[in-house]
Amino acid sequence: MHLVTKAAMGLALIALAACNNPSKNGANGVVDPGGAFGDGAISQGSINDPNSPAYFSATVGDTVHFVVDQSTLTDEARSILSGQAQWLNAHQNYAAIVEGHADEQGTREYNLALGARRASAVQEYLISQGVSGARLRTVSYGKERPLAVCSSEECYSKNRRAVTVISLGAGS
Amino acid sequence: MVRWILAAVAALMMTTGLAAAQQGPLHIEIDEGVIEPLPYALPTFINEGAGGLTSDITRVIAADLSGTGLFREIPESAHIQRFASFETPVSYPDWQAINAQALITGSVGLSGGKVVVKFRLFDIYSGAQLGDGQQLAASPQSWRRLAHKVADVIYARITGESGYFDSRVVFVSESGPKDKRQKRLAVMDYDGANISYLTDSSTIVLAPRFAPQGDRILFTTFETGFPRIKMMNVGNAAGQLLPETPGTMTFSPRFSRDGGSVIYSLEQNGNTDLYRMSVSGGGAERLTNSPAIETAPDFSPDGSRVVFESDRSGTQQIYVMPASGGEPVRISFGEGRYGTPVWSPRGDLIAFTKQAGGRFFIGVMRTDGSEERLLTASFLDEGPTWSPNGRVIMFTRESPGAAGGAKLYTVDISGRNLKAIEGVGGASDPSWGPLLP
Numbered sequence: 001m002h003l004v005t006k007a008a009m010g011l012a013l014i015a016l017a018a019c020n021n022p023s024k025n026g027a028n029g030v031v032d033p034g035g036a037f038g039d040g041a042i043s044q045g046s047i048n049d050p051n052s053p054a055y056f057s058a059t060v061g062d063t064v065h066f067v068v069d070q071s072t073l074t075d076e077a078r079s080i081l082s083g084q085a086q087w088l089n090a091h092q093n094y095a096a097i098v099e100g101h102a103d104e105q106g107t108r109e110y111n112l113a114l115g116a117r118r119a120s121a122v123q124e125y126l127i128s129q130g131v132s133g134a135r136l137r138t139v140s141y142g143k144e145r146p147l148a149v150c151s152s153e154e155c156y157s158k159n160r161r162a163v164t165v166i167s168l169g170a171g172s
Numbered sequence: 173m174v175r176w177i178l179a180a181v182a183a184l185m186m187t188t189g190l191a192a193a194q195q196g197p198l199h200i201e202i203d204e205g206v207i208e209p210l211p212y213a214l215p216t217f218i219n220e221g222a223g224g225l226t227s228d229i230t231r232v233i234a235a236d237l238s239g240t241g242l243f244r245e246i247p248e249s250a251h252i253q254r255f256a257s258f259e260t261p262v263s264y265p266d267w268q269a270i271n272a273q274a275l276i277t278g279s280v281g282l283s284g285g286k287v288v289v290k291f292r293l294f295d296i297y298s299g300a301q302l303g304d305g306q307q308l309a310a311s312p313q314s315w316r317r318l319a320h321k322v323a324d325v326i327y328a329r330i331t332g333e334s335g336y337f338d339s340r341v342v343f344v345s346e347s348g349p350k351d352k353r354q355k356r357l358a359v360m361d362y363d364g365a366n367i368s369y370l371t372d373s374s375t376i377v378l379a380p381r382f383a384p385q386g387d388r389i390l391f392t393t394f395e396t397g398f399p400r401i402k403m404m405n406v407g408n409a410a411g412q413l414l415p416e417t418p419g420t421m422t423f424s425p426r427f428s429r430d431g432g433s434v435i436y437s438l439e440q441n442g443n444t445d446l447y448r449m450s451v452s453g454g455g456a457e458r459l460t461n462s463p464a465i466e467t468a469p470d471f472s473p474d475g476s477r478v479v480f481e482s483d484r485s486g487t488q489q490i491y492v493m494p495a496s497g498g499e500p501v502r503i504s505f506g507e508g509r510y511g512t513p514v515w516s517p518r519g520d521l522i523a524f525t526k527q528a529g530g531r532f533f534i535g536v537m538r539t540d541g542s543e544e545r546l547l548t549a550s551f552l553d554e555g556p557t558w559s560p561n562g563r564v565i566m567f568t569r570e571s572p573g574a575a576g577g578a579k580l581y582t583v584d585i586s587g588r589n590l591k592a593i594e595g596v597g598g599a600s601d602p603s604w605g606p607l608l609p
Contacts, residue, residue, distance in 0.1 A: 069487075071442070104570070107511040107525050107554050108379060108601065109424040110481065110488055112392075112399060113437065113444040113465040116421055120442025139398050140421060140439070144376055149350040151551065151572035 051091065053166050060087050064122060066160040069106070071117035073125060081122060084164050085129030094166045096131075098122045100140040101147075101163070103156035108142060115140030115162075122162040198274055198295035198302055200242055200331050209244035210330070212237065212274035213267060215251055217289070218258050220281030225312070229280055229289060229319045235363065236323035236337040240564075241589030243330075246272050258290055267296045274302075276326060286311060289318050293326055303329050316365055317608070324607070336559040337362060340605045341566065342380040342389050342406075345369065346578055346598030357391060359406065362559075362604070364580075364593040370409045379424065379555070382605035383431045389603070390425040390434060401425045401436055403451060415453065424467045427451075428495075429475040435459070437467040446480060459497040468512045471495060472519060472539075479503075479513040479522055479539075490524060492539065503541030512555050515539070518562035521585070525554040525567075534567050536585055547587040551576075555600070560607040566593075568600040 045052025047059065056062060062084070064077035073081065088094060100119030102111035119138035127133050148155035200210055214234050219226040237243040253266035258279040267275050278291030292305040306325060310318050317338055324335030345358040345367070354373035357380055360366060371377055371393075378399075380391035386406070393402045396413070399421045404411035414434065416422055425436040428448075435448045438456070446459040446466045460466045464484035471478055472495075479492050482500065488509040491500035504510035508528025515522055519539070526533040526546065532553040535546040552570040559566070563585060569592075570578040578600040580593040593599075 104552065105527070105530075107468070107481075107488075107527075109437065109467040110465060110483075110511055112378075112421075112423050113439060113467050116439040116444065117442045117465070124442075137398075137419070138421075138442075141376075142378075144353070144355075144378070146351050149574040149576075151576060 056087050056166055060084055062164045063161050065157060066118055069114065071114065071121045073121055078125065081125045082129060085126050085131050088126065088131045088135065093168060095135045095169045096164050096166045098136060098138045099163045099165060100138065101145060101159055101161050102143045103159040104143045104146065105156060106143060112140050112142035115142050118162045122164065198298065198330060209242055210273050211244050211246050211271055212276065213246045213251060213272040214276045215248060215255055218255060218279035220279045222280040222282050222287055225287060225315050226280040229315055232316055232319035233323045236320060237326065241584060246270055262294055264296055264299045272296050274330065287315055287318060289322060291322050293329055316361060334561045334607060336561045336564060336607060338608045339560050341602050342382050342605065343580060343602040344377060344380065344600045346600055350574060350576060360596060364596045367596065370404060379601045381426050381603045383427045384429050384606060385431050386605040386608065390427060392423040399423045414449065424469065426470050429471050429473060435469045435471065435478060470514045472515050473517055479515055481511040481513060490522065505541060506544055514556055514558060516558055516562040517560060523556040523558065523565050525556065534565060534583065545587065547583050547585065548590060557602050557604045559604055566602045566604055568602065
């Protein structure tokens with residue numbers, strides 16, 4: 001179940017260079033070795049191709065944000081997730097892992113559980129919009145993979161997030 | 173792993189006149205809170221063919237004793253009496269003159285490929301030896317353990333409590349920038365020496381926990397791409413993932429006091445509860461069932477109760493329940509959020525992480541939640557672990573900002589003697605193992 005070919009990896013580098021935003025990898029380029037969904041945490045294809053993962057990341061938007069210590073979806077988050085669901089419903093050959101993250105203002109275990117709550121809230125919303133649960137998995141990174149590294153609300157608000165990372169494959 | 177070759181705590185009756193250990197006034201009652209450290213003299217041990225190890229061992233003993241904050245070394249330059257041999261009689265007036273209350277003498281030799289340390293403790297005011305002389309032997313590479321053993325004996329004789337120097341700590345070694353932090357499992361001596369690594373940095377590892385017996389550790393690893401609990405043998409770093417229900421996340425493990433079972437958090441559909449399973453396999457038993465987050469469990473020393481954190485009240489708070497599950501009782505009621513509770517090995521206190529007013533604190537409270545005392549405060553302190561004798565707490569302190577990093581610190585349960593463990597580099601999530609045999 002290896003989902004990303006070497007050719008696709010080449011495209012991924014181009015796409016990343018083009019948008020110059022490696023943070024779109026959710027886990028910041030950290031691959032999940034041996035993960036159930038393979039090492040698919042790489043955006044691929046042209047940002048201008050509506051069928052490409054790069055388009056999903058950059059245009060549809062792969063990230064939603066949360067308020068402090070909450071996993072409730074904001075109106076803005078629901079809007080982004082509706083777009084994600086539409087895209088996933090139109091591209092049945094993709095599966096997704098929803099990664100939940102927390103800012104550093106919390107203890108390690110609690111933040112893992114909080115990230116899981118956030119990822120689950122996103123998963124439930126995508127399912128409510130018609131995406132099959134069999135195509136979705138969740139994982140929490142807690143406070144282990146911040147996007148922004150300052151220690152103020154400006155960065156914390158970016159780190160309290162859930163990222164939908166897609167990859168080729170039916171999911172199960 | 174270092175092996176204790178000859179656990180010869182064979183107390184030699186090296187004294188001539190003293191038939192029984194004399195209990196003089198040389199005593200520290202730790203509970204009373206030690207303001208003025210007890211002055212002691214530790215002349216460099218007599219070199220009986222051990223070369224540089226002689227002074228190395230002497231200095232580690234001094235570092236152990238002075239590092240507690242309970243003792244203060246009188247520098248050797250101030251000593252009046254000089255010992256020509258281990259059997260030279262003590263001239264008490266010479267030590268009284270420099271206000272030493274305790275005197276430790278010793279020798280280091282080599283015999284049959286082993287390092288042999290002999291030592292005696294003297295109560296200067298009583299003018300008598302305290303306890304018997306002792307002899308310890310170990311392989312040369314275990315010389316630091318020899319020194320820790322000597323310091324543990326001296327600590328125990330003066331305080332009446334067991335020591336904690338000959339012990340190890342498992343932790344997460346951290347390197348790299350904050351947004352791409354690399355984490356490796358590592359073990360070290362309690363003082364930061366003898367670091368060895370149990371995993372490479374290819375995957376995130378979190379929150380290792382020593383078995384009470386010190387032979388195994390539990391930790392959380394992302395090696396499958398998802399948080400899973402792994403059990404590892406400390407001796408050979410061989411590990412195995414614990415069984416798991418597909419589609420769940422498991423983390424925050426802790427051994428039962430007999431080392432035979434594991435209590436941990438399991439997340440399913442966004443909800444995290446506490447479960448327990450035997451380390452030898454078999455099914456998982458669910459201990460809590462609430463829509464809140466239940467995590468960071470730890471057992472009471474007698475194994476009958478579990479302390480954990482839950483946000484069922486709306487914020488993280490500390491609860492205690494029977495080890496088999498049942499109705500939890502909330503014990504934390506102060507301002508702010510409380511997490512990561514750990515039960516003291518003495519059974520009397522629970523240490524915790526507190527968050528209030530944008531700062532983090534390490535504190536202790538009685539097991540019913542009374543008498544809360546905060547021991548530290550900083551931008552981010554978390555994850556306390558107890559020394560084997562319940563007198564010292566080690567924890568993670570992280571500094572803020574893009575260049576921020578984590579270090580290990582210790583603090584006495586009196587709140588005194590806060591200090592970083594140097595020479596370890598970036599480090600987090602300590603778990604203090606038992607006193608070694």
